[in-house]
Amino acid sequence: MKVLLYLEGEGALSKSGIGRAIKHQERALQMAGQAYTTNPDDDYDMVHLNTYGLKSWSLMKKAQKAGKKVIMHGHSTEEDFRDSFIGSNLVSPLFKWWLCRFYKQADAIITPTPYSKRLIEGYGIGDKPVIALSNGIExxxxxxxxxxxxxxxxxxxxxxxxxxxxxxxxxxxxxxxxxxxxxxxxxxxxxxxxxxxxxxxxxxxxxxxxxxxxxxxxxxxxxxxxxxxxxxxxxxxxxxxxxxxxxxxxxxxxxxxxxxxxxxxxxxxxxxxxxxxxxxxxxxxxxxxxxxxxxxxxxxxxxxxxxxxxxxxRDLEIIAEQLQQAYETIYQT
The missing domain is CATH 3.40.50.2000 (Glycogen Phosphorylase B;)
Incomplete structure (x- = not known):
């Protein structure tokens, strides 16, 4: 099994928590000896999406059409979108709707804490599995x-x-x-x-x-x-x-x-x-x-x-094993 780690808009997000989280994911997969790529043009068996843009949506649909599993990383919620950018509170319901489109379409969702797991499960995304797994720390x-x-x-x-x-x-x-x-x-x-x-x-x-x-x-x-x-x-x-x-x-x-x-x-x-x-x-x-x-x-x-x-x-070596186990479980279902 080979995993595609995908972060749309990496340059813009490099200073954010999401940008750092995908670096943790990459390091974790190295520790676990898990085959992966960050190039969507490579061959892969499963895609792990970290962002919610149009390119990510297109990649998800393309992967699923090819029979590949898609994991969405639940970095974001409506709650943590509010009180951020100009106009964020005004458009937060629309942001939640957009998030839910991804969460409903994915085969599974990984999110950092039991708290964010509860929030996402409360969004009405059906019976999609939501796995609470820390971002970890090196x-x-x-x-x-x-x-x-x-x-x-x-x-x-x-x-x-x-x-x-x-x-x-x-x-x-x-x-x-x-x-x-x-x-x-x-x-x-x-x-x-x-x-x-x-x-x-x-x-x-x-x-x-x-x-x-x-x-x-x-x-x-x-x-x-x-x-x-x-x-x-x-x-x-x-x-x-x-x-x-x-x-x-x-x-x-x-x-x-x-x-x-x-x-x-x-x-x-x-x-x-x-x-x-x-x-x-x-x-x-x-x-x-x-x-x-x-x-x-x-x-x-x-x-x-x-x-x-x-x-x-939450040592990254521990998280690496848990992440790989999550991949294997999702891949086999």
Missing amino acids: LAKYKPDTAKEAAFREYFGLSANQPVVICAGLYFMRKGIDDFVKVAEQMPEVRFIWFGDIAKWMIPAKVRRIVGTDHPANVTFAGYIKGPVFEGAMSGADAFFFPSREETEGIVVLEALASHQHVVLRDIPVYEDWLTDEAVEFGQDVPSFVAALERVLSGQSRKTEAGFAIAQS
Whole structure:
């Protein structure tokens, strides 16, 4: 069996969670020794679609006409489409309808968490099998490294004793960018750095103002950075603060947990099945986020090892075996 991994619009999505997820899939298949291709012109027996564009639809219909199985990856839901791009809330019902066209046509759906599985099953897609399977994390890549941590501090001009809190995500209200800035206003002695970027014309004016000038001096919007500086930030910062209001998993959360980092999250349903307050700090609003970060920065919160154990349970080598098993099951049905 040979699998086609397909990501339409790879260039535009390379900085997103979906872009990173397909890299995890590719690495997982390498680990499992599973034959695969990313070229739709190659021969293959099954296609694993990661996007919902017209080319993906055409490829799905072509594959099924040839008697090949099609898996849709449930990265997206109506819920996590809202509060993102300009007009996203207005068109979200149409987006859901379009998603459901794919989900109903596919032979099976793989989605990152039990939460996103429940959402998709609730869309009225019939009896299509929906498999909850984490995006996984390559633990070795995020092992704390003093050289990377030094590169992070040098890049941002941070002194050895400067407390720093980081976040990573696209510039979306859904990601909690507004609360990130409000929390920073309450903690002027702490440096707050947001990693991530998106074309400014795609986001609402309010978010453009936040990123542009409407934030305190202790906040830095660093743009998209990868490699040693970002990996050093994940382990070398004092906390990873991710106030997102909706996720299907949150790869950056796995990255932070794998980095032995203190993690502060908004208490939302996606975490209910796999994260507890023994592993992370939860908040719901600005005062509770500030309180959680103060516990971390004062040394009162020591949950990094419990958090790392959760990352270990989602080690990409484990996910690789589960993904290959899912492929075999779907291929044989």
